[in-house]
Amino acid sequence: MTTRKPAAHWADVLQLRPEVRTSDGSIGELQMSLHKAVYQTVDVPYRKVVYYGDITEPTPNLTGFFARVARRLGTDAEAPALFHLDQGMGGGKSHALVGLHHMATTPKEFFATDIGREVYAESTRGRTKVDLAEAVTVTLTADYFSPGSTSEVFGPAKNLFERFVWALVDGDMDHYRRHVAGGPNKSTLQQALTDAGRPVLILLDELMDYILQLSDVAHIDTMPSEKAFLNALMDACDDVPRVAFVVVMIRSELDERGYPPQAADFRDYVAARLIRNGQTVAVTEAQDFSAIIRRRLFDLPGAKLPFRDLAQRYGAGADTAWRKHVFEKLGVNRGLPGVEDRIGSSYPFHPELMRLVRDEWSQVSGFQRVRSTVAIFAQTALHWSSEHQAGRWAPPLIGVGDIPLTIALEQLLSSGLLLGNDRAIQGYRAVANTDVTSTDGRGGRAVDVDAALRRDGVAVGQPAPAVRMATALLCYSIVGRGQGRRGATKAELLHAIFGPAGQQVPYPAAEEVFNKLTGEAEGLGALEVTTPNNAPARFHLSIRQTLRMYFTAAMAMVPPAARGELVWEQAQALASKGVFDHLVPVDLPANEQQPLTKVFEGIDSASTRLVLLDPRRWTLLNGKDTTSRRDITALLGLGEQPLRVDNAASCVVVCVNTQRREIALKRAAEVLAWREVIAQLTDDTEDELQEARAKEHEVLTKLRRDVERAYQHYAYLVRAGDLHVEYRRFDEESRTALNGGHVWTALIEAGRATQPAGLAADYLAALISDFDRTLTPREIVQAFYKNPAFPLVTSTDEIRRVLHELVTNGWELVDADGDSLAVSSADQIAITSINQTLRRRSAEPEDTTREEATETVRGEEPGGAPPKPPSPPASDPTAYKRYRLRLANRSITSPDARDRAWQLLQELRKVIDPTNRADHQLLSLDLTLVTAEGDQGAIEAKGEALGAQITVENDDF
Known part of the structure; x- marks a missing residue:
């Protein structure tokens, strides 16, 4: 029988970066500063391109963003010029700006890094070369200067426009004065950018810090000119080749700082133009967390990481009880299927921990995403790496229960998960110290449970399973979870102490840990248990908040999209x-x-x-x-x-x-x-x-x-x-x-609608009298829906009533032959008829030569002119001419085309009107109408009456 060799531990495969070890896990400044990197007011390590490349994971979003900027700066191809970074705190915006500065100022060194190689490959796809040599970088770190004041960095400049010009001309006073004299308009800015003669990268960081100062009463008068400058600059950058402009301005719903109305209005003004003229870029996404953190904390290994071996050991360590009671109850993408891929993306952290951070913690608006995660995980990784190297037990993967509360509790509580809820922070700090573990690791109910388990001889294969399980419960309890749930299920808590083959945890022993931890006698004092209908019981650590505290915490978790959905629902x-x-x-x-x-x-x-x-x-x-x-x-x-x-x-x-x-x-x-x-x-x-x-x-x-x-x-x-x-x-x-x-x-x-039963017959008579022809009932009804000259009416019965009033008072309905119809009630009026027309009742023949208002049912001007009166008799012989009009397959699907066809036929109707004594001799008519079956009206009957030959065929039009 062969003995399986021990699995390689992550602490042996991955080496923590030197800065993580030397700073006891704090790794210095988690937030990069563009100002420090460019102006070197502080000797930060990321000012060096090589270091920046070492700690930067080439995620798809970041690589694509850099490539788009590189194409804009380094080629003459059409590419966007304006970019807006609007993610919340910890979204990687400053990190991206520092990288852009390195790419523009030292392109050769930058393109030699891992991310630089990927950026160059993407930016040159389909092109031969991207040339960033001698690019000019205009860096405006708006949180480091004030309106109306000068600084050593920007010489005599006192506003954004002057600072921009000073940086663009590199302090050349003559050029500076010439451009400033032109004023902050689009023409001046285009000329200044063109005169540079090189690619120009403009970086504007923390714009709202500067705008907040502008909204002060001492500077508010200068706000319009600053606004005009930014508007002109955004337009100018788009017009001048090889110029890129990157603006950092956090979205209002992600910015926890409040602003006075003037500053908020400025933000809205700039944001609207950024949306109109530029691209909004997210440089990090939730799925990037694992790779970013691994790159930031560990040196990249030369050897292949043991993902497959570890996944196989996890599968081998799960016997029937573990599979039935734990893994099958965790839910989709949390059990054993697909575990190798999930381990590969999260290593050396457990997939469940990364899922919690990515899918639940990051949904809290105050959580500072990557920055908070790095702070927590740096302390955690250093702790367990040190434990392993000292020969003590360390988890095969760092899981939800492995955040060492003895050293990382404050990083967890200050991450923004409980932003603005100081009482909740105090409450969870007290719960962690009393129920899980004290700062020195000697006190706490979970610590006591572990001691009791050892006394009882419960073999779990790890030194502190109760502390690990209780820590996981705290992490699951600290914020509300999806669908209004709180805390964790029994399966989730047992999963927190599961061990792979070689470090197996017997299921009965794990259940003994759970029972003691949740028992009334020795269990956690802050534990509360809820049992939803048709769902497993849930366990959470309660801090007994007031309703107001609950409300404050819940407000921070409301997704912006849910607000809009509720407003629309209401x-x-x-x-x-x-x-x-x-x-x-x-x-x-x-x-x-x-x-x-x-x-x-x-x-x-x-x-x-x-x-x-x-x-x-x-x-x-x-x-x-x-x-x-x-x-x-x-x-x-x-x-x-x-x-x-x-x-x-x-x-x-x-x-x-x-x-x-x-x-x-x-x-x-x-x-x-x-x-x-x-x-x-x-x-x-x-x-x-x-x-x-x-x-x-x-x-x-x-x-x-x-x-x-x-x-x-x-x-x-x-x-x-x-x-x-x-x-x-x-x-x-x-x-x-x-x-x-x-x-x-x-x-x-407004005169655009009528009251119920308020439509007057005289009003309708005036409306239809403006037409140069008689209308059918159907056309009159349609006019109330198609023609804005007609008012809105409450029903078609209203129209029928008024039509009846007209035909009983000076008007008449006539059929297709011109014979008057007897109408005794409104119900007898066929308002859908196209074979009847409404006209004024008169003993004399209708005068068709009267020039009338020419609006059609569709509200358009008719194209034909009224017929001329008959010419006086002449003694000369009558001269006859043949007028032949050919119209082949003319589309009449559009309202305009159909209207023009209608006007043509109307003109023909007027010309051959029997009451018109014109000297007509012959008529030849070849008409083809392709229409839906049933829409042909009485064409066949009327044609047969005139002696026409009619054919009807199926058409596959």
Whole structure:
């Protein structure tokens, strides 16, 4: 029988970087500083390209970003010039800026590093060369200078424009004065960039630190000029080849700092132009954490890492009991299948620890992502590496329960997981010291449980299984988990102390650890157990927070997307169609690139519609509504890219106000936070539960009021001279565009709609008298939905009633032969008829030569002119001419083409009108109409009456 040789331990395979060991795991400054690297005010190691390359993992996002900048600077190919880094704290923005500085200033050394080689390969893909030689780097570290003040770095410059010019000309006073004299406009900046004669990389870091100073009363007057400069610079960089501009400005929802209104407005102004002109870049993603941390903490090994061997040992160490009671209950991508790949991406850390950090901790808005993770894991890796080298036990992979609370507790609590909740931080600090382990490792209930296990002879194969399990429970308990859950399941806690083959943990022994740790006598004092319906029991460490503390912690976890979803949900619930025929909600499309024809599909119909737009995409006013106005205009059939719609006149679009939407979003966050609190509270806190439910009801009521107030705007088509979209809004708090009754009343006040039973026969008579021909009932009905000159009516019965009033008072309905029809009631009027027409009743033949208003049913000008009166008789013989018009396969699918065809046929109708005594002799007509079956009308019957030969064939058009 062969004995399997011991597995290689990670501490033997991976060597900690020297700076991790010499600094006791603190590894110096976790946040890189662009200012320190460029101006070398402090001797930081990352100012050296080689060191920077050693600790930088070439992740896809970072490599792609660097490559795009390199292509812009080093080639004449079309490439984006403006980039915006907007991730929150710890997102790697400063790290990226330092790398860009190295790439531009020392390209040869940079492209020799691991990340440099990948950047060069990607940037030159499809090209022969990227030339960054002699590039100019303009570095504006806005958190290191103040408005109106000079500094040694920027000479006489006192504002952003002057500092930019000083850095661009490298302190050349003559060039500086010449460019500054031109002023911070686009022309001056283009000339200055062109005069450089070299690639120019502009790095603007921590812009909001500078803007915060600008908003002070002493400098507020200079804010407009600074704003104008940035706007001009962003435009100029796009126009001048080989210029790249990178701006760091954290998104407002990720920036925990508050700003005065002037600074917030400046941020919105710049952000809008960054979105319009540039690319927003995320240099790190959650899946990059493992690789980044491994690169930052360890020297890269020359040998292959033992992923496969370790995965096989994990599988061999899991007997039937472990598989049944633990691994099969962990969930998807957490059990034994696929464990080799997961170990490969997280080594030397356990996949479960990296999953917790990546999928749960990083969702908390205050958690500083990579920076926090490095701080915690540096202490942890150094601790276990030292233990292993001293000959003591160390975990085969660093798992959830292996964060040494004796030295890393403060890094864990200060990582931002409990940001703004000082009482919670104090509470978990106390729980960790009393229930898990004291700072010196001698006290704590879990420490006592381990001692009891040793006394009882429970063989687990590791020195402190209870401390490891309790540490894992603390890590699982410190923030709420998905779906309102708290803490961990029994399977998760047992998994925290599982060992692979060679370090196996008997399942009965692991269960004994769990039983003692959760028992009432010796177990954890802060332990609380909840048993959800149809789900395994959950265990968590409680610090008995007040409702306010629960609420504060929950607010930090509310995802931004969930706020918008709740506001939209409430808007739809509150909306009512009133007298409109239909209420049509339009959701935010899943794909922002989806064409508007698909987004607004199904809205156009011959009915009155109140169209409700999703506030997550469409808003009006506050300077952020260009896209929304473009979409609304297109929906109503106008603008540069109008949609093909037939009934835009009967469509009213409802939209949210930008500023009031923000109020509603904040209120939605409160509702979601209270719901999270309610989900966390247990049955033994009935009083708190009732109070939390009352709070949730209170803020939900306020949210509904805020949503109603936010929907101020409505838009519709009007014809006042030109056809255009009219934008209106409710300024009274008592009216909302979500209420169809309120909107209809406003349309009545604007003369765009009628009250129920309020349409007057004289009004309709005046409308149809403006046409140069008689109309069918169907055309009259359609006009109320297609033509903005006609008002919106409450129903087609209203139109039928008024038509009946007309035919009983001076008007008549006639059939296709011109014979008057007897109509005794409104119900007898066939409003869908195309064979009847409505005309004024007259004893004399209809005068078709009268020049009338020329608006058509579609609201367009007719192309034909009225026929001329008959010429006076002449003594000369009549001269006859043959007029032949050929029109082959002309498409009439568009409204415009169909209208022109209609005008042609109308002109023919007027020319051969029997009442017109013109001297016509012969008519030849060859007409082919390809149409849907049933849409041909009475063409066949009318043709046969004239003696035409008619053929009908199937067509595969």
